[in-house]
Amino acid sequence: MELSTSDxxxxxxxxxxxxxxxxxxxxxxxxxxxxxxxxxxxRLEQGEQLLWEGDEAVLVANVIDGVLKLSTQLADxxxxxxxxxxxxxxxxxxxxxTTPYGVEALTDANVCVFRRADxxxxxxxxxxxxxxxxxxxxxxxxxxxxxxxxxxxxxxxxKMATFLLEMSERLxxxxxxxxxxxxxxxxxxxxxxxxxxxxxxxxETVSRQFTKLKSxxxxxxxxxxxxxxxxxxxxxxxxV
Amino acid sequence: MELSTSDxxxxxxxxxxxxxxxxxxxxxxxxxxxxxxxxxxxRLEQGEQLLWEGDEAVLVANVIDGVLKLSTQLADxxxxxxxxxxxxxxxxxxxxxTTPYGVEALTDANVCVFRRADxxxxxxxxxxxxxxxxxxxxxxxxxxxxxxxxxxxxxxxxKMATFLLEMSERLxxxxxxxxxxxxxxxxxxxxxxxxxxxxxxxxETVSRQFTKLKSxxxxxxxxxxxxxxxxxxxxxxxxV
DNA sequence: CGTACATTTGAAAATGGTCAATCACAGTGG
DNA sequence: CCACTGTGATTGACCATTTTCAAATGTACG
Numbered sequence: 001m002e003l004s005t006s007d008x009x010x011x012x013x014x015x016x017x018x019x020x021x022x023x024x025x026x027x028x029x030x031x032x033x034x035x036x037x038x039x040x041x042x043r044l045e046q047g048e049q050l051l052w053e054g055d056e057a058v059l060v061a062n063v064i065d066g067v068l069k070l071s072t073q074l075a076d077x078x079x080x081x082x083x084x085x086x087x088x089x090x091x092x093x094x095x096x097x098t099t100p101y102g103v104e105a106l107t108d109a110n111v112c113v114f115r116r117a118d119x120x121x122x123x124x125x126x127x128x129x130x131x132x133x134x135x136x137x138x139x140x141x142x143x144x145x146x147x148x149x150x151x152x153x154x155x156x157x158x159k160m161a162t163f164l165l166e167m168s169e170r171l172x173x174x175x176x177x178x179x180x181x182x183x184x185x186x187x188x189x190x191x192x193x194x195x196x197x198x199x200x201x202x203x204e205t206v207s208r209q210f211t212k213l214k215s216x217x218x219x220x221x222x223x224x225x226x227x228x229x230x231x232x233x234x235x236x237x238x239x240v
Numbered sequence: 241m242e243l244s245t246s247d248x249x250x251x252x253x254x255x256x257x258x259x260x261x262x263x264x265x266x267x268x269x270x271x272x273x274x275x276x277x278x279x280x281x282x283r284l285e286q287g288e289q290l291l292w293e294g295d296e297a298v299l300v301a302n303v304i305d306g307v308l309k310l311s312t313q314l315a316d317x318x319x320x321x322x323x324x325x326x327x328x329x330x331x332x333x334x335x336x337x338t339t340p341y342g343v344e345a346l347t348d349a350n351v352c353v354f355r356r357a358d359x360x361x362x363x364x365x366x367x368x369x370x371x372x373x374x375x376x377x378x379x380x381x382x383x384x385x386x387x388x389x390x391x392x393x394x395x396x397x398x399k400m401a402t403f404l405l406e407m408s409e410r411l412x413x414x415x416x417x418x419x420x421x422x423x424x425x426x427x428x429x430x431x432x433x434x435x436x437x438x439x440x441x442x443x444e445t446v447s448r449q450f451t452k453l454k455s456x457x458x459x460x461x462x463x464x465x466x467x468x469x470x471x472x473x474x475x476x477x478x479x480v
Numbered sequence: 481c482g483t484a485c486a487t488t489t490g491a492a493a494a495t496g497g498t499c500a501a502t503c504a505c506a507g508t509g510g
Numbered sequence: 511c512c513a514c515t516g517t518g519a520t521t522g523a524c525c526a527t528t529t530t531c532a533a534a535t536g537t538a539c540g
Contacts, residue, residue: 134373
């Protein structure tokens with residue numbers, strides 16, 4: 001059965017860069033064809049918004065490459081970033097009415113989007129996918145709870161050190177999540193303001209911490225949007 | 241087929257107080273009998289520990305009544321409470337190796353526990369249950385992300401007001417989650433220290449905020465472990 | 481009735497936020 | 511090619527809030 005949409009090759013999913021790490025990893029090739037038929041690739045420019053907070057939840061997606069942010073507006077107009085989404089991560093709110101956060105691309109990105117109704121139906125019909133989604137959601141919950149620690153108990157220096165270390169791991173070229181091959185030089189996908197929004201700090205505090213870590217020789221800042229980790233273990237000590 | 245364990249009546253699940261709200265709500269009576277056969281009730285005393293952080297994840301459970309806390313130890317010995325668990329909530333980490341947090345009863349509690357391996361197998365065989373669990377996990381993730389806002393962006397007064405309002409809703413007698421029938425008088429299941437651990441504040445700050453809200457007439461404190469909400473809308477304003 | 485523990489209160493110190501000024505740099509147009 | 515401009519980033523001075531440290535006060539329970 002040939003189910004691919006007109007603008008996609010039939011083996012689109014098979015060739016997908018995040019195939020093995022994303023939630024579709026456990027599907028067989030029939031299921032993959034079917035999933036292929038309800039999804040499509042979408043390219044996002046840096047700064048482009050994919051979902052708006054409070055809107056009807058119309059889309060879900062897999063991230064293929066790029067970094068996106070999940071964020072919400074506070075009463076006083078400040079923004080809080082609820083999380084960052086990296087390649088192979090799942091994004092959106094299946095089985096719900098509204099999107100509880102806005103989604104915006106921090107870098108140019110490619111995502112594999114599904115109309116939510118299609119995705120929900122597919123998931124209900126394919127327990128293996130739903131199981132993968134459950135495992136991923138459970139992991140995401142664990143990760144989010146750990147992030148709570150950072151927000152509530154760490155001081156500015158600890159937050160920044162933790163943030164930089166996590167970035168260097170998540171941005172490692174092969175997506176492998178460990179410190180061994182973490183990037184020592186990487187391009188920051190966030191502005192100072194956005195880093196503040198992630199860490200619950202003001203832009204001034206973020207800037208002061210950058211300056212401090214740089215002057216102490218733990219990091220280098222070749223340019224505003226580039227970071228070099230010079231003393232990883234010292235940085236790990238700061239992250240406590 | 242009679243599958244109930246020796247120490248449980250056959251219709252144990254059917255009579256469960258949280259039957260409709262918990263993840264088992266969608267099961268038919270055959271499935272329920274089977275679930276019944278792998279689970280058992282367990283009564284916990286206040287302060288009793290059900291799971292230890294970092295241990296092999298051996299148990300999962302549904303909360304029938306009582307309040308439990310999920311918490312983790314920080315490097316400096318402080319505790320951070322990652323979340324509170326109320327009746328009908330699911331608890332534990334299915335499909336994972338280790339329990340990412342400790343679980344302790346804040347009040348006397350009754351839970352319905354399953355050996356994790358049994359539960360995992362049952363879930364994989366019963367997509368309806370797994371679907372319920374997925375929906376619940378997604379909701380819990382949303383809730384946790386909103387809590388991040390509280391931790392990172394609210395001041396002590398806002399945190400306390402938010403905390404008290406949430407408590408009064410979650411402790412409403414019928415488990416109905418809305419402000420209309422929220423409890424105006426309730427017993428606090430947490431010490432000042434534990435409240436601090438939930439909100440990311442010191443015990444002194446918690447105490448000062450209690451004193452302040454009381455002296456301003458928004459709440460009453462008949463005893464250390466009881467709270468009366470006197471001016472709900474004013475309290476809501478403080479929560480921003 | 482006394483002891484242990486939780487809570488409250490007070491004063492000092494530290495941390496991060498706010499406000500304001502300056503700096504750096506990319507893009508634009510003369 | 512270079513000054514100009516706008517945006518984002520940095521820096522400084524001051525201030526508000528919360529933490530820390532210390533002491534006093536309750537309260538429960540043997």
